Amino acid sequence: MRRYQKYIFSFIATCVLAFNVYGQTKYYLTAPRLFDGETMHTDWALVVEGDKIISVGPSQTIAIPEGSVQINYPNATLMPGMIEGHSHLLLYPYNITDWDTQVLKETDAYRTIRATVHAEKTLLAGFTTARDLGTEGAGYTDVALKRAINEGIIIGPRLMVAGRAIVATGSYGPKGYDLDQEIMLGAESADGNDLIRVVRDQIGKGADFIKIYADYRWGINGEDRPSFTLDELKLINEVTRSSGRVMVCHAKSKEAIRRAVLAGAETIEHGDFIDVALGKLMKANNVTYIPTISAVDVISQYRGWDKGGAETPLNVLNKRQSFKDAIASGVSIGMGGDVGVFPHGENASEMELMVEYGLPTMDALKAATSVNARAFHLEDRLGFLKLGFIADIVAVGGDPSKNISDVKKVKFVMKEGIVYRKE
Numbered sequence: 001m002r003r004y005q006k007y008i009f010s011f012i013a014t015c016v017l018a019f020n021v022y023g024q025t026k027y028y029l030t031a032p033r034l035f036d037g038e039t040m041h042t043d044w045a046l047v048v049e050g051d052k053i054i055s056v057g058p059s060q061t062i063a064i065p066e067g068s069v070q071i072n073y074p075n076a077t078l079m080p081g082m083i084e085g086h087s088h089l090l091l092y093p094y095n096i097t098d099w100d101t102q103v104l105k106e107t108d109a110y111r112t113i114r115a116t117v118h119a120e121k122t123l124l125a126g127f128t129t130a131r132d133l134g135t136e137g138a139g140y141t142d143v144a145l146k147r148a149i150n151e152g153i154i155i156g157p158r159l160m161v162a163g164r165a166i167v168a169t170g171s172y173g174p175k176g177y178d179l180d181q182e183i184m185l186g187a188e189s190a191d192g193n194d195l196i197r198v199v200r201d202q203i204g205k206g207a208d209f210i211k212i213y214a215d216y217r218w219g220i221n222g223e224d225r226p227s228f229t230l231d232e233l234k235l236i237n238e239v240t241r242s243s244g245r246v247m248v249c250h251a252k253s254k255e256a257i258r259r260a261v262l263a264g265a266e267t268i269e270h271g272d273f274i275d276v277a278l279g280k281l282m283k284a285n286n287v288t289y290i291p292t293i294s295a296v297d298v299i300s301q302y303r304g305w306d307k308g309g310a311e312t313p314l315n316v317l318n319k320r321q322s323f324k325d326a327i328a329s330g331v332s333i334g335m336g337g338d339v340g341v342f343p344h345g346e347n348a349s350e351m352e353l354m355v356e357y358g359l360p361t362m363d364a365l366k367a368a369t370s371v372n373a374r375a376f377h378l379e380d381r382l383g384f385l386k387l388g389f390i391a392d393i394v395a396v397g398g399d400p401s402k403n404i405s406d407v408k409k410v411k412f413v414m415k416e417g418i419v420y421r422k423e
């Protein structure tokens, strides 16, 4: 009932706010602070008309347009709609249902229904754009999800989707079942020249970018080891690039990161064993690092780590060190938490961990806005509060440049000039 009421509320709010007798609604937004994607300003105002920001600057210089809807949030901060860099809308936390069960036993239909709710939670948490990194066995349901959001059938962030993602034969899970069974994998296997066909097939079915597992925990002792050869990765990248898309790589081990960067990957996902030298190599190649600290943190907790207790697991200690090395290397660090492993709507927990692990608070804010916008080629329209940009705007309580957790105090969410949440 509560959810139903919320839908009714947001529908009515949207209707009332989105149309008036003058045609396109204008909004005049003010708050004590405005973070424009790079800089925090005091006492700025912003005007939205239709789906665009038509003025932004010190409030004394911005006239209140006639007939505009005036919204002021005292003790709040206006900021760009945030960009989630690494989500899995088709997954939900493994402490509720483990990954194997979600992939093998749940139907795509059931998983898609859940994903519609995940999408709504993501948007209402202030994330107006999300890059989704693979459906993990749910085919191209992400392409359908994106379409339903674009058509206004359901509400959610603007999506960039990977589809099935690509793994090397033998590397990926689910694993450990009777070998006489043909087990459906969480991604599509391909090798050698067949990668050409699979990349093109995924593009044809709606992938906005190609997601590769450049390594996997298939080492002889279960350690992360490279899957594809450098030549295979170069081939994938060449075929992907010729379609105007980009290759992004899951890569934890040093050698997989190195190969992925040399082959032309645009982002490195996870990078658990990144070091200063690799960070510098990434920087030199204009590659953005998406750390997914949350994934390591919550999976360790699911395995029994008492966070705050005496003993910190080795993989958490390692992640902390590698994140510090990444900062020291000067590589561009975007924001993406592997959300889905932890609850959708709690995306900003990744930003809290980035700060906890040593990133300056302002840099965590930039990571989820301007840095991700640049990394995903959106910087001419999203990730900033700038004149002419798409009106994706969030208001959060307090000052997230002082206390990063304030990004979770979401009071207002606008996407393309439409209000989805208003306190």
Ligand SMILES: [Zn+2]
Residues within 6 Å of the ligand: 086, 087, 088, 133, 338
């Ligand atoms: Zn992931």
